[in-house]
Amino acid sequence: MKPAAFEYVAARSLEHALAALAEGGEDAKPIAGGQSLVPALNMRLVRPSLLVDVNRAGLHHVVHANGTVRIGATVRQAALEHDPQTRTRLPLVAQALPHVGHVVTRNRGTVGGSIAHADGGAELPLCLVALGGTIVVDGPSGRREIAAKDFFVTHYLTTLQPGELVVETLWPAAQPGERYAFEELSLRAGDYAQSMVAVSGTTVAVGAVTDRPTVLEEVGALLEGEEPSDALAREAGALAARLVDPPGTIHATPAYLEHLTGVLVERALKRAWTSS
Amino acid sequence: MDVELTVNGRRVRERMEPRLLLSDFLRHSLGLTGTHVGCEHGVCGACTVRLDGAAVRSCLMLAVQADGMSIETVEGLAGSGPLTPLQDTFRRHHALQCGFCTPGILMAVLGFAEDYDNPTREQVLDLLSGHLCRCTGYAPIVDAVMDFISRSPAGRTA
Numbered sequence: 001m002k003p004a005a006f007e008y009v010a011a012r013s014l015e016h017a018l019a020a021l022a023e024g025g026e027d028a029k030p031i032a033g034g035q036s037l038v039p040a041l042n043m044r045l046v047r048p049s050l051l052v053d054v055n056r057a058g059l060h061h062v063v064h065a066n067g068t069v070r071i072g073a074t075v076r077q078a079a080l081e082h083d084p085q086t087r088t089r090l091p092l093v094a095q096a097l098p099h100v101g102h103v104v105t106r107n108r109g110t111v112g113g114s115i116a117h118a119d120g121g122a123e124l125p126l127c128l129v130a131l132g133g134t135i136v137v138d139g140p141s142g143r144r145e146i147a148a149k150d151f152f153v154t155h156y157l158t159t160l161q162p163g164e165l166v167v168e169t170l171w172p173a174a175q176p177g178e179r180y181a182f183e184e185l186s187l188r189a190g191d192y193a194q195s196m197v198a199v200s201g202t203t204v205a206v207g208a209v210t211d212r213p214t215v216l217e218e219v220g221a222l223l224e225g226e227e228p229s230d231a232l233a234r235e236a237g238a239l240a241a242r243l244v245d246p247p248g249t250i251h252a253t254p255a256y257l258e259h260l261t262g263v264l265v266e267r268a269l270k271r272a273w274t275s276s
Numbered sequence: 277m278d279v280e281l282t283v284n285g286r287r288v289r290e291r292m293e294p295r296l297l298l299s300d301f302l303r304h305s306l307g308l309t310g311t312h313v314g315c316e317h318g319v320c321g322a323c324t325v326r327l328d329g330a331a332v333r334s335c336l337m338l339a340v341q342a343d344g345m346s347i348e349t350v351e352g353l354a355g356s357g358p359l360t361p362l363q364d365t366f367r368r369h370h371a372l373q374c375g376f377c378t379p380g381i382l383m384a385v386l387g388f389a390e391d392y393d394n395p396t397r398e399q400v401l402d403l404l405s406g407h408l409c410r411c412t413g414y415a416p417i418v419d420a421v422m423d424f425i426s427r428s429p430a431g432r433t434a
Contacts (some may be wrong), residue, residue: 001316006295008277008340031338038336039317042297051294053341078330082391101404106382107317107330108337189405 003041007050011057022163024050035109036117069171082167089173094184096123106222112166120155121192121208129213130198130205133171139164154211178249181272197264199272207248209257228273237266279343284352294340299323301339310379311349321407322381325349331387350379369420373411381407
């Protein structure tokens with residue numbers, strides 16, 4: 001359980017990081033918090049030739065402006081969790097963060113790292129998709145913005161191009177009167193979720209039972225313009241259960257995961273509607 | 277590469293391979309074997325140390341990443357002197373048996389006590405979910421942590 005040998009560069013700026021990644025070619029990898037990458041290194045599931053450490057590349061800003069929260073790639077998950085503005089400006093994220101790993105891994109894990117890693121069972125990518133956020137990347141062909149819905153392809157695969165680095169993520173701030181809720185079920189606290197649901201207004205998105213964060217458009221259409229009620233929440237849950245098609249896991253059958261997703265959607269909607 | 281950091285208040289300068297984990301650097305290079313290694317992939321919590329005050333998994337960090345930073349391990353608590361209030365609280369509550377998980381829990385609790393204002397019992401349970409203990413059944417650990425965090429900051433250090 002020791003990483004294979006690699007070269008290491010501690011980038012002092014974004015430009016330094018991009019130059020090092022370009023020089024390192026396709027076997028170079030950025031490292032931020034390392035809470036997913038280092039286990040993979042330890043188990044030798046990945047063997048990069050070069051690690052470019054971006055922790056000191058100046059990507060740790062949190063800026064509130066024009067209805068958007070711009071979060072630098074290396075902002076720690078714990079920093080966001082303890083920022084009082086997260087509760088008011090990003091209530092969905094505030095609800096999801098306690099589910100991300102453990103208290104201690106959140107001290108090191110970064111927001112941008114979680115997005116770039118693109119684990120289909122990760123909470124922050126689901127929140128970013130549910131909120132209609134954006135990923136800002138920089139690289140050999142310059143800076144570009146990618147809508148979250150176009151970023152995640154499947155487990156651990158994104159539309160990032162070789163040499164590109166996530167530099168920040170843009171999170172639409174809470175709208176007055178809009179309701180948010182996050183729900184997940186994991187077998188033990190801190191474990192990967194069996195299923196997870198994010199509600200933002202009439203947008204319902206699911207993760208863990210899909211290979212990437214997925215907005216259930218039909219559920220949104222069902223909710224649009226309707227008066228909230230327990231019956232509507234139940235109907236939305238039942239529809240969600242029919243829409244997802246998860247493979248079974250060692251813990252649960254597909255039928256169980258479909259049912260669970262329906263329950264979580266119903267629960268999330270009820271909680272969103274009764275929250276103030 | 278050459279790395280300079282502070283460990284338990286002492287300046288340390290070492291040449292190391294980039295792939296050396298912080299946990300192995302502490303144990304093998306510095307002989308600080310109080311930091312235990314269980315799973316080496318961030319699940320068991322035994323290797324938790326404090327990095328510039330924040331509790332982190334030392335098996336999920338490269339030692340070179342700690343360049344210029346300050347590390348505190350369990351050896352930095354009491355040393356050869358009397359137990360610190362946190363350690364004494366664990367002793368009084370019988371919050372350890374074999375002791376393998378204890379150093380990681382102590383370092384995590386110290387960071388947690390600073391980061392969370394008036395944490396609930398549920399939040400303490402959530403913290404401890406990141407630390408595997410196979411002896412105690414957790415109940416005395418939870419009691420010890422609740423006892424410790426219920427004190428004023430002065431009572432935690434005195």
